[in-house]
Amino acid sequence: MIHSLYVPGASWLHRQPAVVKLGVLMAAGIMLFLLHHPLPLAIAAGLALVLLASARVPLARIWAQTRGLVVLIVALGGVLTLLQGWAATMMVLLRLCALMCLALAVTFTTRSADLIAACERALRPLERRGWANAAKVSLALALALRFMPEIYRRYELIREAQAARGLRAHPVRLIVPLVISVLKSADEIAEAIEARGFPPTRSQDPP
Amino acid sequence: MLVEFQDVCVHLHERPVLHDLTLRVSEARVGVIGSNGSGKSTLARLLNGLVRPSRGTVRVDGYDTVQQTREVRRRVGFVFQNPDHQIVLPIVSEDLAFGLKNQGVPRSEHASRVQQVLADMGIEHLAERSALGLSGGEKQLVALAAVLVMRPQLLVFDEPTTLLDLRNRNRLRAILERLEQPVWVVTHDLELLDGYDRVLVLEGGRIVCDAGPREAVQWYRSHCA
DSSP, X not given: OOOOSOOOOOSHHHHSOHHHHHHHHHHHHHHXXXXXSHHHHHHHHHHHHHHHHHTOOOHHHHHHHHXXXXXXXXXXXXXXXXXXXXXXXHHHHHHHHHHHHHHHHHHHHSOHHHHHHHHHHHHHHHHHXXXXXXXXXXXXXXXXXXXXXXXXXXXXXXXXHHHHTXXXXXXXXXXXXXXXXXXXXXXHHHHHHHHTTOSOOOOSSOO | OOEEEEEEEEEETTEEEEEEEEEEEOOSEEEEEESTTSSHHHHHHHTTTSSOOSEEEEEETTEXXXXXXXXXXXXXXXXXXXXXXXXXXXXXXXXXXXXXXXXXXXXXXXXXXXXXXXXXXXXXXXXTSBGGGOOHHHHHHHHHHHHHTTOOSEEEEESTTTTOOHHHHHHHHHHHHHOOSOEEEEOSOGGGGTTOSEEEEEETTEXXXXXXXXXXXXXXXXXXX
């Protein structure tokens, strides 16, 4: 079963404004790359884990969302240990784990509409200078949140269909039909977005 | 709500899809039937400017679908065949609010309008559900709710029952009957057209029969089956 990222709840993290959570995530991400000793990184990873736990998201849900990443991190750890030794590997892994926990804490507790609204607000100054179109960038973020699990679902369907015909999994055999199917859908999704009045007219909300 | 097609031709990828269509429609319930590739969906898409005529004009309530697209889209809601492509945001209530935001409706009104339309359709329990976890029937109802929340004056459905099981088809049909707005339905589901005011039969990009539902369906069955 594929889930959306947001998990409804009433934890203290759920109640924080999206813009604050995104700001803290960004600042913490920068700080993590300024730390170069295992002990502070271990403390940071521990704090990030506590923060994630405070979101009160069921463990099964966290596991469903992270198992792919965990496999990737373990594989990366193996390669790095061979190339750079365990001390350097430990720092990279602690950093990644901390970042993953923080990012999950934000996405699990923030509705996508709030994430998008925060992103739009953050982009407004750039839009005023003509450097970005806030509505379009935010819509791209929304579509990524909405359709990434959908693309994974299609990948699974194609894999099952090929297995049913006796074909063994092969990246090219899977990716080509997946890309074609996604491109075909893209036209209709674009039409649907247009039909629902995008791009937006000026809001009657106060700025 | 008057819909007018004046000498409309549509070419898609240099292939003619609709030919010399001239039509005035003011009926409240309009069905469009025809074989695959006959131009039905293109005709429907002309109604809110998703497809532009290669020649001629389409006017909805007096507004030109090319020159005044935004005005037209405020009035014409479009429900697609595949709701998977229509639900844009991950959570149902967020998705319904997407159209309101595009219309410039103040954010403070979003929640009440979303709740209202979900309650009217009897699906308020889906408000906080993920779009990914919905059944096909639920998705189609959510897609319709996402259009109704924008309070369109005309509704266009492109094969709304194709992906539905019998129960959801009947449910959607009951909702369609209750709608106050004029409705255009493109469909292969001929029973859906019982009681409609006018049915257009398209073949090869031309209207080959324009009549009441009984006569039009009979014509379609005898000539195109």
